[in-house]
Amino acid sequence: MTGLPTSRPAPAPVPVLALGDVLLVTLRGELHDGAAEQLQDDLAHRIASGPAPLQGVVIDISGVEIVDSFLGRVLAEIAAAASLLATRTVLAGMRPAVAITLVELGLTLPGPVTALDVEAALSLLGRAPVSALPVPPEGGV
């Protein structure tokens, strides 16, 4: 990642929103090299310095129409870095067409956990209504 061209005009950085103990990143359209690198930096810093018991990072890609091998690698790297910092990453809102393309390309993104949308991702991280919890409470009926 060190040899990236820097002559390109800097694209607007992708905002990282803190929702309580969850960081939310919403990707829209195309993600350029510079923005991707900055997002990875931002996220790593925010995870490291964020509120102590950080539940996880939610990356909303419902506004992304094309996920190529580059974005796939960025997402995998984010997930790997977050996991090193003891935080889960949830990929939310992938479109059916994108999922089919990724599978045909052989990119199954084994790293990040996936969720249908942001709401499902938040409930997966244990922030949302308890009734929607995907994992059963052991022994509680």
Added chain:
Amino acid sequence: MAEHDTALGTAQELGAFLERRREQIAQRWADAALFRTVFTVSRDEAVEACKAVVDALAEVARTGRLEDVTAPGFGAVRDQLGRMSASRSRAGQNPSQIADEIAGLREPVGALLRADFDEDAVERTHACLVALTVLMGTLRLVVLQTTVHAGEELIARQREQLLEVATPVIRLWEGIVAVPLIGTLDSARSQVVMENLLEAIVGQRARYAILDITGVPTVDSLVAQHLMKTVAAARLMGAECIVSGIRPAIAQTIVHLGIDLGSITTRASLADALAHALTRQGIVVSPRPAAGASAP
């Protein structure tokens, strides 16, 4: 050039003959097997249909394009005979039988033609008979084309219907959808299955998707690959996929082939898969306490 003119002259003579004897030809054709079996209700109707065909043939003959399948005159024939041959094929006739029936139409016209021309004009009669044979041959080709084309259309339509019918996505529970797969799973079908399933996952907000392969006769490495792709795509959408309906024989085949389905949750039956999904959602299904037993 002279030869061409003669051919055109003969064709036009044949056209004129067809027009002249329209009524008689139609009457004779109406008794032929082809028309008689299609127009069982009314003979008049058969005669009308025959007249339409004779008119079309006369028009083709007038233009001299006896061997041209694309001659405009055949348009009407295509319509008329296409319907008839379609009804014949529905009755179980194969295309060559239909072609034979068309060939049978030539003889009555030939007899009429011989009777119509002078005894002396042997040459002309002969030329006209040859022209008639060519024309009937082309007619046969046109009808065969129409028949085969209709068959192809039917096959294409049925293939499409099969794709749709064979891959329904069923909502089993809130957040649980199932796809019962029936028949051989090829690339085209697995693509449709994947698309339908992903759409259903979004539409039903499903957390669990069950692929039931009870109706899939054999599982080879290709089918396994299709299954794994579908499972991977569903996972990318945030749903967990369960493959159910793995019969003992199929389980052994998978093991013998060395296919690794380790990354996929599998269950023996659809019921087991549903139970698994329910448990994972924290839903417990239990029998209602008996009516007589008093609850504490």
